Amino acid sequence: MCWKCDNPDGTVEDYLDYLRGLIAGHGWAVQSVESRKMPFAYTIGLHGLGLPELLITGMASDVSCIVLNSIAHMIVDDGVLLEPSMHIDYEDRFLMEVTEVEHPDVHMPFAISLYGPRVRALQLVWADDRGHLPWERGWRRGRYGQPVLGVRADVA
Numbered sequence: 001m002c003w004k005c006d007n008p009d010g011t012v013e014d015y016l017d018y019l020r021g022l023i024a025g026h027g028w029a030v031q032s033v034e035s036r037k038m039p040f041a042y043t044i045g046l047h048g049l050g051l052p053e054l055l056i057t058g059m060a061s062d063v064s065c066i067v068l069n070s071i072a073h074m075i076v077d078d079g080v081l082l083e084p085s086m087h088i089d090y091e092d093r094f095l096m097e098v099t100e101v102e103h104p105d106v107h108m109p110f111a112i113s114l115y116g117p118r119v120r121a122l123q124l125v126w127a128d129d130r131g132h133l134p135w136e137r138g139w140r141r142g143r144y145g146q147p148v149l150g151v152r153a154d155v156a
Contacts, residue, residue, distance in 0.1 A: 002034075012113075019031075019044055019045075023045035023114075026045075027045055027049065028043045028046050029044045030043055030068050031043075031044055037145075038145065039058065040056060040059075041068055042056075044108075044111045047111065052082070052120040052121055053111050053119055054121065054122055055104075055107065055149065056068060056124045057123065057146050057148075057149065058147065059126065070090070071088070071124060084099055084100045084152075085153040085154065090126075094127055095127040095133075096124045096125060096127070097125045097127075098124060098125070099122065099125055101120075101123050102149060123149050134148055135148070
């Protein structure tokens with residue numbers, strides 16, 4: 001169940017306090033946005049550690065939360081530095097490419113509410129079951145499709 005469903009009289013400020021508590025206890029939180037057309041999820045709290053927030057689109061909420069938490073642990077605990085155009089082979093299950101999110105302020109309102117307009121974000125763009133990324137011919141849309149929220153960096 002969602003926080004708002006569990007707290008129908010709660011305010012946005014109450015929810016931000018809840019997020020602050022999660023971030024204080026765990027280092028970051030994952031905000032999932034349910035949608036029939038474009039589900040997405042993003043981290044909140046990495047900015048406070050001097051890192052870009054992470055975002056993933058078009059993936060079921062439970063899976064996106066696992067992926068975001070796993071990648072966040074890689075960058076926080078293991079010191080992995082993510083850069084646009086970098087490829088990540090996620091647990092030998094699927095390939096992802098990192099892209100810069102052009103307008104985090106549009107897509108990540110709770111991160112912006114906590115940290116202000118200077119939040120930087122990276123999108124984890126995932127490949128389909130045949131290894132194709134959304135900008136490649138033959139990419140299969142998956143269940144929801146996968147909007148890319150920035151411009152793909154040149155791959156060196």
